[in-house]
Every structure is written in structure tokens, then in C-alpha cells.
Amino acid sequence: MAKSRILMSSVAALSLITVSGCVTDPNTGEKKVSRTAIGGVGGAVLGGLLGGAIGGKTGRIIGAAGGAAAGGYVGYKMDQQIKEIEEDTAGTGVDVSQIPGEDAFLVNLPDVTFATGSYSISPSFQSALDSVAASLVKYPNSIIDVYGHTDTVGSASSNQLLSERRAQAVHDYLIQRGVAASRLRWQGFGETRLRVQTGDGVNEPLNRRVEIKVIPFDEQDVAAAQNAQGN
Template identity: 75%
Template structure:
């Protein structure tokens, strides 16, 4: 993974930025062009803050490692984590994929396995899936975790925004309750602003109701850069 890129993001606004570079696919070893776009707040950018990290990567890495030295964060085995997550969630409707040119993992938790309609209470059957995801996050601790909530267009935009935030927060809180460090996790609700499919047919609408967990790895070089930027 490329380590020279510094990502910045804000809960209130995200500036538009496009970066092109070659990266290595961790599963195939193939070199390919990565084009990452950060969209403005409320813009229709699929898959959360593509290429970005809620609140900015540097400060969050400092929070995640605390005063620890940079050593011990080498060799993030992202391809192994993807394989394990796919095996652990097989048959559940959960989708695990690479995003950001192979620099992050996106775990898509679709409607029907997450929450009841209009609710932000985690469904009992969904807890087992989240436990599996949590186990993976704990096994691979050198990463930041963003949780995004999305809704369809049924109801008012205000209620949808609130529901997306509540669902994202519920998933984040559950992960923390199972032992994932709170310093690694942030959450954000997008409401109905980032639809996966056109709406109005009553068939594909549920695809827009989802929660996504984005896993952003960091390694020794990231830690060193973050510590240097903070004057440590």
C-alpha cells in the first residue's frame, strides 16, 4: 500500500480532492491505477468517505497508538483479513470488498440482517455477525474503523438523517462493547444522500438501507509520520 498520502476529512465538510497513483492489489499482486475522490458533505459519493477518514487520519492514529513507539505496526496483512472476513460472513448477505485502490476494506451490512424497519436497535441475529467482525478487528488492531449509516428515501430527509446516525452509532457502540478500542472508531450518518440504486420501484429500495464498516490500515510508516507531525 502506498504510504505517502495524507487523508483529511471533517464531519461538517469534506473538500474535493482527486489523487491518481499506482498501487499493488494485495490479493493479486497486480499493479493498477488508483483514483480516489473525496466528495463534499452531502454529496453522492458511494461507499462513505472514499479515500478519507472521519476526522482526519493523523490525529486518529495518534489516539489509537497513544504514546506507544512506532515499532510493531509493520506488515498489515490486509489480504488475510479480507479472506477471513469473507469466510466468517459467508451466506449472511454481508459483502466484503477492497476500496480506495486496495488501501482499505469495506464491510457492507445490508438491510434485513441489521435492523428492523425504522429501528436502530440491533437485531438479535445480527449480533453474531457483528461478533465475528469484532473478532477480526481485534485480531488486526493496527487499523482505524469508520462506521457509516445510510437510509432509503421513505419518510422525511430529517428523520432519515437521524436514523442513519443512530444506526451507525449503534454499530460503533456494539463493536466497542465487544472489546474494540473506542479510539479506533468513529461513526457518521449519511441519511438518504448516498443511494446505491434508483428508488421508487419498491423492489430495490432495501438496498439503500445499510450500514458500512470501513477498515483503514496503518503501519509503522504511518505511525512515524503521525508522530512527527505532532512534534513527538
């Protein structure tokens, strides 16, 4: 496996209280209501985001497998895809790393992806995101989660909404660039998963990011998912 940079995320996961979108802030213990909770999944309960996928893997793998090239199973190497993305986005601020303990990797899009307070993808960053999209199209046998995160500047409610809109913007952009919609889900976390605890205004850009989680699957995963659904 190619050497990967480490992405620091909050070790506390969001606790889902009800399917209505009520969540507990892992930093304060305060219960909050997310305006959309999970994009593209309706009222479905979240899967284990640290070790799974939004909405769970089973149904999503089956749906994504229908549009994946059968030949894509053969000879796929995750470290190869990571290396290619790193090379294609070198110098843009994009960070790619395998997720420890998982057969998945994370593509971290930096603060410059959006202007301050905006959820329109900056024209200067579209080329880098095009490269990521091209890789996802080239390697079709994966499901993809898009997570939006903000800093703590402004109100928690406005940050939550902004994170959701940014995650959805990247999700929609990837679809426009040819990534199958059946592979994608999105969610916003607002300011609940900070990479660094800071209020100094200097390190805040580290918290403003969108993450693309790529979860590859193979023929065995598809067969297991079909068996789980009784097919």
C-alpha cells in the first residue's frame, strides 16, 4: 500500500436518536435536529459511518453493481487508485488516505473548494474535482459517501445547513461528471466533527472541508449482499 497521509477526525461518532434526524453533538452532549439529516436516503437510519456507509452497504452495493463494469473486478488495486488520484491532484490541496482498519479510502477536499459562506464549487478547483470524478468513473466498483464539514465560526444551525449544501454540491457535481448516482450518498456534519479544536481563526480552514469516502466492492461482496437480501 502506498504511503498515505493521516486524516485526523473526531473519534466520537454522532449518536442517532430517532429517524426524524435528531442527533447528539459528540462534543457537548447536546441534542440537535439536522434539517435534512441524510441526503438522498430519505428518513433511513444512518449506517456506521466510521466502519460502513450511509444507509448501510447491502442495498447500495446491489444497486451500484448493476451499473458497474464486470471487468472492473479483475485486477483492481485500491492503492493503485489512491496513487493515481494523488498524482492527478498534486498541488491542489487534495489529500488521499486509506482509512485504518477499513477497505476504503478518503479523499479530503480542502477549504479552497468553496468561497467563504458559499456552497458553489470554486471554478479554480473544478479541474481537481474533475480528476477525482474521472477516477471514480474509471473504477466503477465502489460506493461513495460525500461528507460536508465546517468550522465553528457562526451559528451551529447555519454551519449544519452549509455543510449539507456543500456535500450535496459535490455529490451533484460528481454525477454531472459521469459518476453513477446509484453509487452516491451525501451528508452534512456541520461543526460536529472538527479535525482540530481551535478558535484562533488560524487553523479553522482545516475544519472546513468535504470528504469523499470511497468503499470498493468485489464479486464476493455482491454475492454476500444478494444473499443477505435473500436473492
